[in-house]
Amino acid sequence: DHYIICGIGRVGSNVAHELSATGRRCVILDEAMQNIDNYLDKHPEQLFLHGDATDNDLLIAAGIHRAKGVFAVAADDSKNLVISLSAKQLNPTVRVVARCHDVKNVEKTRRAGADEIVSPDFTGGLRLVSAMVRPQVVSFLDEMLKSDDNLRMEEITIPSALSGKPLAVLYHGNKDCVVLAVKHLGHWQFNPPAQHPVQGGDVLMVMTTPQGRSRVEELLAGVSND
Amino acid sequence: DHYIICGIGRVGSNVAHELSATGRRCVILDEAMQNIDNYLDKHPEQLFLHGDATDNDLLIAAGIHRAKGVFAVAADDSKNLVISLSAKQLNPTVRVVARCHDVKNVEKTRRAGADEIVSPDFTGGLRLVSAMVRPQVVSFLDEMLKSDDNLRMEEITIPSALSGKPLAVLYHGNKDCVVLAVKHLGHWQFNPPAQHPVQGGDVLMVMTTPQGRSRVEELLAGVSND
Numbered sequence: 001d002h003y004i005i006c007g008i009g010r011v012g013s014n015v016a017h018e019l020s021a022t023g024r025r026c027v028i029l030d031e032a033m034q035n036i037d038n039y040l041d042k043h044p045e046q047l048f049l050h051g052d053a054t055d056n057d058l059l060i061a062a063g064i065h066r067a068k069g070v071f072a073v074a075a076d077d078s079k080n081l082v083i084s085l086s087a088k089q090l091n092p093t094v095r096v097v098a099r100c101h102d103v104k105n106v107e108k109t110r111r112a113g114a115d116e117i118v119s120p121d122f123t124g125g126l127r128l129v130s131a132m133v134r135p136q137v138v139s140f141l142d143e144m145l146k147s148d149d150n151l152r153m154e155e156i157t158i159p160s161a162l163s164g165k166p167l168a169v170l171y172h173g174n175k176d177c178v179v180l181a182v183k184h185l186g187h188w189q190f191n192p193p194a195q196h197p198v199q200g201g202d203v204l205m206v207m208t209t210p211q212g213r214s215r216v217e218e219l220l221a222g223v224s225n226d
Numbered sequence: 227d228h229y230i231i232c233g234i235g236r237v238g239s240n241v242a243h244e245l246s247a248t249g250r251r252c253v254i255l256d257e258a259m260q261n262i263d264n265y266l267d268k269h270p271e272q273l274f275l276h277g278d279a280t281d282n283d284l285l286i287a288a289g290i291h292r293a294k295g296v297f298a299v300a301a302d303d304s305k306n307l308v309i310s311l312s313a314k315q316l317n318p319t320v321r322v323v324a325r326c327h328d329v330k331n332v333e334k335t336r337r338a339g340a341d342e343i344v345s346p347d348f349t350g351g352l353r354l355v356s357a358m359v360r361p362q363v364v365s366f367l368d369e370m371l372k373s374d375d376n377l378r379m380e381e382i383t384i385p386s387a388l389s390g391k392p393l394a395v396l397y398h399g400n401k402d403c404v405v406l407a408v409k410h411l412g413h414w415q416f417n418p419p420a421q422h423p424v425q426g427g428d429v430l431m432v433m434t435t436p437q438g439r440s441r442v443e444e445l446l447a448g449v450s451n452d
């Protein structure tokens with residue numbers, strides 16, 4: 001249940017730091033010892049392997065067969081595509097998130113097996129524009145993504161036993177849990193009314209406290225046990 | 227009321243593209259004609275100036291005195307700091323958003339005058355981690371930032387005439403407007419109750435349709451006219 005980070009440049013370092021800060025174990029891989037050393041300077045206890053992450057043997061040494069996820073965040077898009085392909089071949093259940101510099105490589109990398117693609121240059125561009133024209137929205141979203149405060153966005157998947165029931169069943173009287181949207185068959189419906197019927201597999205996006213979340217989880221566990 | 231983009235590399239290109247796509251005028255500046263040509267290939271109608279954006283004369287030629295905002299998105303952090311400083315000296319009311327590669331340059335760039343700093347490598351790292359451990363939240367936030375659908379996040383600033391009134395005054399019966407949070411003196415309070423008293427200058431973060439937004443704006447305009 002660890003994560004493998006392929007490439008420990010500037011983006012990879014931020015990934016490793018965030019995983020460590022949130023109590024998740026990871027191993028870092030890079031063929032440039034200089035990149036590894038730069039990271040070790042600030043995080044001397046970090047597990048690492050020196051070598052080429054497109055090499056199956058290195059991924060196996062990094063524990064790909066029991067890993068929870070692989071970050072393909074090397075500097076080169078082609079390399080990230082090959083890493084995605086190799087990781088999925090060695091362990092089809094591992095989750096792969098890849099970085100693309102160039103948006104024209106996104107589709108190809110997805111076909112190679114990456115579950116999610118992130119393009120920091122593209123996201124960064126959108127974010128710069130938002131910081132210019134909608135600064136408060138950006139500040140709000142930052143707060144929502146930070147995990148250091150009491151209230152944040154969480155996702156809840158509806159068990160099939162609740163199919164057809166209204167949303168109110170789940171969060172009626174639960175003031176610590178606001179349902180922002182429901183995702184049904186890949187489409188987000190925002191601000192659903194209390195009588196909205198949910199279906200098994202629907203995903204609720206809620207804004208909640210840890211207590212509010214616990215109450216919903218207890219409720220869901222109760223339903224599944226019936 | 228135009229924007230000046232200093233640096234038209236990968237991030238700057240995404241900024242220019244997003245501004246154009248949302249109907250905002252901009253001029254691009256770069257000292258490398260190759261970067262400008264790459265952008266012009268896809269956007270032949272784009273206004274540009276070839277030269278060094280740290281040079282006051284070039285900023286003046288780009289209309290800094292009547293510009294709405296400056297993006298300091300050159301490849302080099304020092305250059306972005308100098309651009310921020312120059313832009314603010316030439317026009318103290320212009321909004322400056324700067325890019326930093328290295329988070330250690332953030333504070334210095336802010337002191338030089340940048341209103342907001344974005345670090346794509348840092349943001350990209352956080353986003354990669356979210357895509358791994360909270361994929362639905364990322365998909366939801368993407369939807370919230372996209373401007374092509376009916377419902378999205380908007381910010382509303384409370385006029386001083388409403389100080390002390392409960393939130394309910396603003397959105398009671400307005401089903402198209404959900405208040406997610408209130409920012410008071412720099413601090414976000416999430417999920418405020420209907421009786422929460424607002425103060426002049428508070429910012430509401432709402433999820434709303436264009437119609438819902440119009441109703442709130444009419445209400446605010448009515449208050450200011452009293």
Ligand SMILES: [Ca+2]
Nearest residue numbers: 143144146152
């Ligand atoms: Ca938060």
Ligand SMILES: [Ca+2]
Nearest residue numbers: 369370372378
């Ligand atoms: Ca939207």
